[in-house]
Amino acid sequence: MPRLEEHLAPRVRSAVVNGSFRLEIGQFSIKITSAIPEFADALIRLYAGYPASVEGGAYDFDIAISPASFFRQWARRNASFVLSGEAPFLPMHVNHAHALFEWGLNWTIGSYAHQYLILHSAVMEKHGCGVLLSATSGSGKSTLAAELALSGWRLLSDELALVDQKIRLVPCTRPVSLKNQSIDIVRERHPEALLGPVAADTHKGTIAHLPAPKTSISRSLDTALPKLIVFPKWSADARFRLEPLGSGQAAMRLIDQSFNYPILGRQGFERLVELVHTSEAWEMDYSSLDDARAALEQLVVERA
Amino acid sequence: MPRTSPLLRFLSQGTLPPINDGESASLLVAEARAAGVQCRLAINLEKDGKLRSLGDSLAEQMSGAITQANEFKREVQRELVHIEHALSRIDAPAILLKGAAYALLDLPPAEGRLFSDIDVLVPVKHIAQAEAALMLGGWSTGKLSDYDQRYYRQWAHEIPPMIHHRRGTTIDLHHSLVMPTCRLRVDSEAMIAAAIPSGLGKWYRLRDEDMVLHAAAHLLMNSEFHRGLRDLWDIDLLYRHFDANTSGFATRLFSRAQQVGLQGILEHTLVLTKKVFGTPVPDDILPKANDLVLRILARSISTRHPDTRPSGQNTADALLAIREMYLRLPWRLLLVHLSHKAATFFSPTEPVETKTAA
Known part of the structure; x- marks a missing residue:
């Protein structure tokens, strides 16, 4: 087509x-x-x-x-x-x-789309390593996804992790939605990036979208295998911290951030358990996008 | 010019769009979504082994809908246990109505039916006791304006919706099957008095005929037509089920309708189910009605998808909403109600409930 x-x-x-x-x-x-x-x-x-x-x-x-x-x-x-x-x-x-x-x-x-377990999470991939970035709104998830997408990672989604029956991550590659100061951060760090029209003063603040990279769009039918679940948390004065998280903890947090976990009943539970068993979970606090990107790149290189 | 409706075609003849017509298959699913019957459609297609003929992508979506429907049924059963426990304190029969009753009794319309409220009825003299028992169980009516409180408490056939503080489930507690102020003389009490133990826990249920009559009265006397096709489908499924399992059902249904004052409602309903679903109601028992009200109803209780809905649907909806108000409230109450609504509409200070995109 x-x-x-x-x-x-x-x-x-x-x-x-x-x-x-x-x-x-x-x-x-x-x-x-x-x-x-x-x-x-x-x-x-x-x-x-x-x-x-x-x-x-x-x-x-x-x-x-x-x-x-x-x-x-x-x-x-x-x-x-x-x-x-x-x-x-x-x-x-x-x-x-x-x-x-x-x-x-x-x-x-x-x-x-209840054929998928749907989690509120960005999904990125590098070196064949699928990474979920799961966080509540305002934790800098989309900014981090934009940073990674503009640094050669494959973007599968900035909002929705779609987990199919075989525990693969199904791409839903769309423009990354940037809010308020993230818009300027991305513009400053990546002047070459062309953002879409700005929607000023919506109920969620000012919004602009970063179009998905061409290479990610061309692979939007290739699923990725989940290897890492990262819970990133940005704050202006955070000291960098990266710590492993137990799979039980990870599961609880993912349930909290899921769209349809209760709707899927047993299937949802089974997929979630397998997901946290096949992936390592980490917690990351950061204030600098460089630190966050470097840490994630190291994690995927070690697991490639 | 509306396209022909793949949903109405499927409902009346059981036929699906041809395999090479992906666009019509997509429209079928979109229409089902608009009518709130996507799960029931999915279950039906799955049973007939026809899911794949929608194409792989829609078949996947439909299989998700089946998962959703099955889990929903289990959830309703769990919730009914909680409600039954809460109501065990009262010494009156509690009758389950509509969706929850279908789920409890595992009747055909329970398949793939999603709903948000559980409807429970207790005789009017026990209503305060039942409300107190449900409050102890964690359900309560939220904040309502004084006017809405009065509307429910003085005029309506139910108390305001009760919501569980933790699980968020909603119970509509009724004391009558229709508004007591209704202009049609409906003998709701006779239907309540004839309710029988369901054989499942302490729940009571309406008799077969009364269950169909209540569904029909609910459909034609509440102008909630965005779910009209689903509710009409419920009635078709109930009728077929009872008709196949008990002899002389049609005759008993019509004579019961006459007893309780719902003959006109039943006739209109069955003419519509027959038209849309081919319900096997014998011709000699069902008059060939084709009055104006029926023609208006047929436009509203139909597919509501913008590509296929009958022309004039908005007008039909508006006329039926006026008719509903007229049926529900005698002139004096109607004037009071409408003037209050008008005052609210033009008053800028009234807090307006808003819904925003997630």
Whole structure:
């Protein structure tokens, strides 16, 4: 399938409007429909390197980014996230539509892709070593994922670890969502990186997305084997600390950060146990991205 | 121009889109998701060995839905044990209704049915006792405005939803099967009085006919049509099950409907189930109704996916919402209720519940 950037932009725009646009994000084929031009432009920028079709066909999820109701349009140009005709969230300003799409897609996968055990975690790979970076929001997980992705690691996801039946990590490679000061940090450290449009003052602060590296997108159907589970925690004055963590502890923390662990019942438990048995768990406190990257690179080199 | 609906086709004829038409298979799953029946669809396809004909990717998603449905059933059973324990303090029969009753009795509509509230009914004179018992068990009604409290306590057929402080499960505690203020003269008490022990723990259940009638009354008198197709499917499955297992079910169902004042509701419901699911209701017993209300209902209780829903669905929903209000509340109460809602709508100071993207 050709990549989005290989289609003519007007052709893509009309396909997005008339419902014949499909975007391939790893295992998932998404039908994306929208009459909002700002959103189509952001999509073309952030997903340029992804396989895409403008001729319809099968899809896993049908998502629309729709203008809010006729009456609301008069007050403010809003956009709603709509999955299969239902809008689970409040509308947001059109300038935030692409951020809304990313959140909505996370929600969709977390609510309907129960073939996977889904953990709230970034997933990276180097030297054949799959690494989960599991942390609560605000722990610098996405910034670290962006740093690694821009330093030659393969990006599988900055938000969702999808663990299949054979305990493989299934890629869901998408733009990395950067918040507030992370945007400047990434810009400063990697001036060559082209970020997508900035969504200022969303309910989560200011958001900009780093498009996934081309090499990661081209491998978005190759699963990775989990070898390491790292719980990173950034704070401005942290002293660097890297300590092993017991598998029981790791399991408890992953359950806390899971989207669908209780929904999967026994299957969820079994996959989680196998995951923490096949991977080593570490806890990492850091203030410098250089320290964190160097430590992770050493860990994967030792295990390659 | 809406496309033909693969979901409605599957429900009426059991046929799936052709293997080479991946887009229609995708639409089938999307419609099922919009109707809240994705798990039930998955279970049905799995039983017939047809899951793979959706294509590998959708089949994977559907297998996840089956895992979810099976675990959900176990979770409901666990929760029912907790509720039964809490209610063991009261000396009145507790009747399980709707989804939870189907799950307890393992009736066909329990397959793949996800729901968020467990509906329990106790006779009205025991309602305070039951509420106290559930509070001791950890459930309580959250904060409600004075108006909402009064709406529930004085007019409604249930008390405000009770939520468990740790597990977050919700119980709707009822004392009647329909709003007591309802304009239709429905003999809810006769149905409650006829409830029988379920044979499973201390739970009581409605009789077969009453279970169908209650499901029908609930579907047509509450305008919750985003789950209408699922609820209609429940009724089709219940009807087929009882009809196959007891002789003369159809006749008993119709005469019971007449006794309790739900004849019109039952007729409308069965015309719809027959139309959508081909429910085997004998023609000589079911009048060929095609009145305006029925035509409006048929538009709302249908697929709700934007690509396939019947034209005029929004209008039909709005008309039925007005009809529901009309049926539920006599004129005086209706005026009080609507003026309160209007005042709330235009008042800027009223706290508005918000939902934001995760």
